[in-house]
Amino acid sequence: MPDQVQKLIEKLKSSDRDVVKASIIEELGNTGDHRALKPLVESLNDGDALVRWNAIRAVAGFGADSVALLFRTIESGDRFARRNVVQVLGEVGGEDVVDRLIKMLMFDESDHDVMIEIIRAMHKLRPERAVEPLITVLKMSDWEMRWRAINTLGHIGDPRALEPLLAVMEDEDPDIRWAAAIAVENIKNRALKRDAEPDSQPRASDTLPPASMPSERKKPARDLAVSASQKNGWTVVKVEGEMISTNSASFRSYMDGVVSVSSGPVEIDLSDCDFVDSLALGHFNAIRKKLKSKNRKMKISGMNPNLKQMFKATKLDELFAIE
Secondary structure, three states: OOOHHHHHHHHHHHOOOHHHHHHHHHHHHHHOOHHHHHHHHHHHHOOOHHHHHHHHHHHHOOHHHHHHHHHHHHHHOOHHHHHHHHHHHHHHOOHHHHHHHHHHHHHHOOOHHHHHHHHHHHHHHOOHHHHHHHHHHOOOOOHHHHHHHHHHHHHHOOHHHHHHHHHHOOOOOHHHHHHHHHHHHHHHHHHHHHHHOOOOOOOOOOOOOOOOOHHHOOOOOOOOEEEEEEEOOEEEEEEEEEEOOOOHHHHHHHHHHHHHHOOOOEEEEEEEEEEEOHHHHHHHHHHHHHHHHOOOOEEEEOOOHHHHHHHHHOOHHHOOEEO
16 A cells, blocks of 8 residues: 555646646655655646746755755756756755855856856855855856846855956946945945954845945935145045945046046045945946056045944955055
């Protein structure tokens, strides 16, 4: 006499009703019986969305025990199967899973939809060693892959991503630029939190919204004023007020003019600047690169303690010359 699990497996194979199959899959997942794994993984390729979703949840419920079978399915499956398996791997997690997903993203996978699912899995798992592979995605031409990689890098919160994200903030696409600004702001917030709580361990469920983005500022910003003078061979640009999205573009235009009409090194004096958001940081980086291309130096001076803490926590003090 077949037991209950075997009966469910046989019924799953014989039924042609999607709602029945979805229900059986849920029951099989609840049994935790390893005999159910193979038919559950096979159900990942079902044509019905509910059946596939129940199969994803059921297989993920087996955790690490399902990984070997899922890896074999990736090797033998078509693009549709690979995409669904990657969704399950994103739910399962683990060191081996992350390694395999990175390998797929960098070397093995070429299908667009599968690569999107890999990046989505990285967003869920938030592995720090995925930062460098995700940075390479920023250089690709596919808009959705770049957009998802930017969001994932911001979610991971590793300062290694700051310089490439600041570069992306010069992109021609406004949505890409804004996504990069949000990602930079999230990395800033995470770095400051780690700096304030050095013994705390980040969790995959942690979320840090860009609390200091312009739309969420709790008090009105001081008007921005910018002026330039000469001192000891340096062009000194003094910034007064707060640099946020609504005024940082005017700072950039002013700086482009300063760079074009001056020669020699440039100092940005922030001694009377209260706040710098991620869009302003993007402008700082663009100006730094522009000056560097002309063999000219740039330094930032006069930062208040909060700004200094932010630059140190995010390791931006290694990118910019700080005085």
